[in-house]
Amino acid sequence: MPSLTNKNPRATGSIASFENAVELSMTWEERWSHDRFEAMCKLWNLKDQDAQNMRQLQENLNDVIHWKNDPFEVMRFYKEYYLYATSPSSSQSHRGTALRKVETMFRQMIAWRHETNADTLLARIPTPDPHWHQLPCQMLETCDYDGDPVLVDRIGAADSWGLFQHFGVQDFVQQICWIRELHCHPAFWQSSQSQNTSTSTTSTNRRHVRHFSIVVDLQGLHAGHMRPGLLPLFHRVARISQECYAGWEKRIIVIRAPRIFKVVWSITKHFFDKHIQESIIFGTQQDYLQVLSQYMKLEGLPDCIAPGVGTAKGYPGYFQQVSLAGGPFRRIEDNDNHDDIMLNKEAGYETGSVSSSDSSSEQSCKSKKNRHSVKVVSSSMMKGTWKPTSTTNATPSIRITQSESNHRSILAAI
Numbered sequence: 001m002p003s004l005t006n007k008n009p010r011a012t013g014s015i016a017s018f019e020n021a022v023e024l025s026m027t028w029e030e031r032w033s034h035d036r037f038e039a040m041c042k043l044w045n046l047k048d049q050d051a052q053n054m055r056q057l058q059e060n061l062n063d064v065i066h067w068k069n070d071p072f073e074v075m076r077f078y079k080e081y082y083l084y085a086t087s088p089s090s091s092q093s094h095r096g097t098a099l100r101k102v103e104t105m106f107r108q109m110i111a112w113r114h115e116t117n118a119d120t121l122l123a124r125i126p127t128p129d130p131h132w133h134q135l136p137c138q139m140l141e142t143c144d145y146d147g148d149p150v151l152v153d154r155i156g157a158a159d160s161w162g163l164f165q166h167f168g169v170q171d172f173v174q175q176i177c178w179i180r181e182l183h184c185h186p187a188f189w190q191s192s193q194s195q196n197t198s199t200s201t202t203s204t205n206r207r208h209v210r211h212f213s214i215v216v217d218l219q220g221l222h223a224g225h226m227r228p229g230l231l232p233l234f235h236r237v238a239r240i241s242q243e244c245y246a247g248w249e250k251r252i253i254v255i256r257a258p259r260i261f262k263v264v265w266s267i268t269k270h271f272f273d274k275h276i277q278e279s280i281i282f283g284t285q286q287d288y289l290q291v292l293s294q295y296m297k298l299e300g301l302p303d304c305i306a307p308g309v310g311t312a313k314g315y316p317g318y319f320q321q322v323s324l325a326g327g328p329f330r331r332i333e334d335n336d337n338h339d340d341i342m343l344n345k346e347a348g349y350e351t352g353s354v355s356s357s358d359s360s361s362e363q364s365c366k367s368k369k370n371r372h373s374v375k376v377v378s379s380s381m382m383k384g385t386w387k388p389t390s391t392t393n394a395t396p397s398i399r400i401t402q403s404e405s406n407h408r409s410i411l412a413a414i
Helices: 015-019 034-044 048-060 071-083 092-116 118-124 130-134 160-167 169-183 230-244 261-271 274-279 288-293
Strands: 137-143 149-153 194-196 201-203 212-217 249-255 281-283 399-402 410-413
Touching: 034 048, 034 071, 048 071, 048 092, 071 092, 092 118, 092 230, 118 169, 130 160, 160 169, 160 230, 169 230, 230 261, 249 274, 249 288, 281 288
Parallel strands: 149 212, 212 249, 249 281
Antiparallel strands: 137 149, 194 201, 399 410
């Protein structure tokens, strides 16, 4: 199985480069220096009042000893919990409450990282189990019209139930955290400038990425995605993404939703904060390409999204190993005779998913002998509806629990 190491200067992907990232070795004073603070303000086009608020947060958070205590990181929490919560007509009292909310959520995120040992997750698991290549979530090499990255998540094509049965809830959550750690880490965006030749879109500052566009493809969504156990899992993942990796979403474009989505959305919309619910853009089976073309070039999308037009591939490293084809979960046998089994060779997944023509997906499906077994941990979140069939040794997993008194507060323990 290919490792995360590659020579592409845009994203080295090597664990060594992540551990040696400049941001991790800086002192608090260096991270909040005048030059870096001004660079952050310029990147986000902050108004004077917002810059003053960020300076206030700098002072309030000066006791937090962590590399995430950085203006480029704090700014995303400011965006998520202040800019979305206030308006020009907001009272001074309301603004003060919103600013305290930013500080509270940032401190909770830092506490979560300490409790889960999230800072070492990429080092502890340098190469995820190759079965995760069947989870069709991929950061693309291409950008949208603003030069921001694009993430494609083909939820409808994913066999979430098959992955859930194979790995269990704890390792499923851990893998989602691993992916978030990967594409939210400053070392993932190594170059200061990159040229996207396939879309003629230039990102002028990839060293500090503000946020990215998310394309959620629901083609293939069916009742199986609502099986007992999956909805609580999706809720956990949604809350972790919003509270512990806040502010990374720029826009969410949901495309090709089948009729059953109305039922699914009536339940799952409550997993997301109100401002995220209101910011979602929908594209139907008939007009989704037109909707997408308003924000990015179609050739900058994969062929499974823009058939016959899209040519984009995954970002170098892990994402190039991921197949967007989807389909039924396939187990890789621990046998050299099965090394050439194609995980996603079968076209279609119950209601029919679009298969990818990318040949790199085939190479990513090769198995590795003596792969790590996975420890399946029973959790109260499953409420007795599913039980593991076996337990073996595995890498440490992140265990997520939730406070009954505050459904938005995530506590975790290893």
